[in-house]
């Protein structure tokens with residue numbers, strides 16, 4: 124179906140931060156399957172462990188114990204604030220699980236009949252009916268009304284807006300069950316969560332017994348230079364969701380919860396493919412390789428190098444570039460409103476320079492390269508961006 128506006132290249136091969144199209148042309152990949160190919164393409168460790176897994180067993184179903192799933196769950200629990208994990212196959216599914224958990228928590232623990240979940244404007248939580256309804260951007264709702272009820276929106280990083288909404292929804296008694304929010308907004312345009320805002324949010328949620336749930340689908344697994352985006356904010360959520368970077372390019376998602384927020388019982392939620400041996404083996408390999416290669420430190424170094432280079436570009440092209448925003452290897456170049464250049468035009472123009480970048484909204488060029496990107500490759504990326512801008516002067 125015509126659900127995607129595809130670019131006119133077919134990618135057939137990849138290695139590290141590089142991909143080749145059908146004609147053999149080589150591109151520097153700062154998209155990485157939209158922040159999923161954490162260790163780059165065709166990584167040796169991932170290849171080896173997945174080939175081994177394919178030879179052993181691929182899928183069994185959650186009717187049985189799954190050692191690979193248990194191993195990944197242990198790793199995740201040992202490296203985060205969560206105590207329990209539910210596995211699924213994507214970011215939207217992880218958020219669906221979080222939404223169901225929040226509603227059940229409200230019914231069971233707080234006797235709320237019609238729970239409401241508060242989410243932020245310019246957020247992105249997925250494309251299923253509930254997660255698209257949770258997404259605070261009207262353009263994603265258009266044509267799919269009626270959207271799922273029980274979601275209300277406040278302005279991101281705006282505490283008075285949050286408080287006003289909370290009080291409005293709770294006016295005739297408590298209804299707010301949870302807040303679902305990204306620690307850095309990805310698709311919505313790379314907006315970094317403010318520490319002050321999140322700390323006040325946490326305080327207020329504690330006071331009201333409202334669950335604080337972070338959507339770390341894009342920020343999780345080292346993307347920002349910490350394992351989880353919330354580490355930059357000095358607070359912990361009651362639950363959080365991950366997906367994109369977890370499988371290194373393979374389909375897997377997870378809902379992570381603290382013990383006190385875990386209200387799911389047997390039969391409450393399920394996924395046929397969720398937590399299958401193959402996907403979980405990919406997750407364990409990605410996690411242990413990030414540790415073994417000390418990649419979080421690399422993400423911080425390469426992230427700073429990229430950010431400094433982008434700021435230098437902004438000085439070179441002040442008419443086109445308005446701002447540089449990002450954390451670690453999740454960086455955005457914000458274009459000025461009064462230029463003809465849009466993010467989508469730039470993405471197309473960058474193809475001529477054999478560079479892959481992705482838009483985050485109409486005005487933001489997003490760079491989310493593999494976490495294994497090297498110093499000279501960041502330099503190369505900046506050079507290709509510069510040439511692309513030069514052609515637009």
Ligand SMILES: *Cc1c(COP(=O)(O)O)cnc(C)c1O
Pocket residue numbers: 212213214215216218247248249250305309310338339340341366367
């Ligand atoms: C990509 C993304 C999703 C949706 O993930 P899918 O795997 O496409 O369903 C949800 N939340 C955030 C923050 C994302 O970046």
